[in-house]
Amino acid sequence: MPASITYTYEYPRPALTVDCVVFGFEVGVGVGVGVGAAFKVLLIRRKLPPYEGQWALPGGFVQMEESVEAAAVRELQEETGVKDVFLEQLYTFGAVGRDPRDRTVSVAYYALINLQSHPVQAATDASDARWFKLFELPKIGAKIETVLGFDHAEILDCALARLQAKIRYEPIGFELLPKAFTLSQLQRLYEQILNRPLDKRNFRKKLLKMDLLIDTGQQETGVAHRAAQLYQFDLEKYRALKQRGFSFEL
Template sequence: MAHTYEYPRPALTVDCVVFGFDGAGLQVLLIRRGLEPFLGAWALPGGFVHMEEDLEAAARRELEEETGLKGVFLEQLETFGAPGRDPRGRVVSVAYFALVRPDRNPARGDTDASEAAWFPADKLPELAFDHSVILTTALERLRGKIRYQPVGFELLPESFTLTQLQALYEAILGRGLDKRNFRKKLGAFDFVVETQGFAGGSHRPARLHRFDHDKYEALRSKGFLFEL
């Protein structure tokens, strides 16, 4: 027997904040809307949740449909449901944030996104809906998260220099870090491992390092807390 609901039901969407790091600064992937409302405006990738989908599946589907991204680090951020946030009606959005490498994920628009592009996180265009609020919330989450969990390694090449790693943290935190103190703290963690390789292009090439996921997980299972 079908149920009749006394109260109207809002629509449900997902929105995705996609962060990248180009070696110098933090980047955000945006799509240009190909449909009303906000036709032609820049926005976060996202869309409506299908009735048979769970939330993360919907977020991953929208990311792949609108930007081509798949198999990326994805984490639920927060729910945004202010009345009037969407001119189409009462729409609640569950936001996610993703961490990817722009060099491996070139921007491309698809389905209802007429275009996609990477933008510097500190030089963003005006965004549709309440997406500027969602993006600010995601950046605050990322800044807090990298202090206790090494998610930043999702944004780096498989092999990287310590200078690149410090530049990543500075880009996310929005401030400079003392090189000596940063490397001293980093030296206490044996999951940042030296490789046999060196970065090219210098008469004193820098040693390349890699992140050892297995060592980190082994430490974390014993109650280890990552702090930088």
């Protein structure tokens, strides 16, 4: 702790931090045995007080020479090794008592990452990062939350609510899948996030009718059943349609 260098202001200032809720989706693994899809959040174990040893959202202080969003990108990379992912501002948490040490206001972000192309460094400079399943068992969401420090359970709830709402009217679910995916993987993703079953035929009909999925001509390999067609989301076409008033709706 440098006792010498300090910064002085005429009025007191809250500390400003960012926190990131990082969501990932494990598509059902190939071999048939491996079983089901899982929707997950990335947490890191705190090495310092307060809440030392407990799990928390990755995050940290906003520096003077970076934008708030840049701080979120940086902290995500530093604490989890994750970069180049979908990141969107969620909400700013500014209650007076939310940090027991100091007045701290935190701008929360949420990130969507595809576990195939972004393997997480489980430990970056000795920090401990781990994926936790949401909805693993009935109300394990609640279990996780009792373990989270600060108001991070509230932030996680807020992020989940946002994702559940937004995935229905923006094509952001694709950020959680590999570039090429099957329609069943996409359906399982929606089912996991919305936490309810969807009708297979209606789901496929609706998505294919939008004409935003490109058939890659490739198929799944190494599965013990009929191989599924692989598709890619046509982001270019989506952007063009959106300009003209098209709305992605599931």
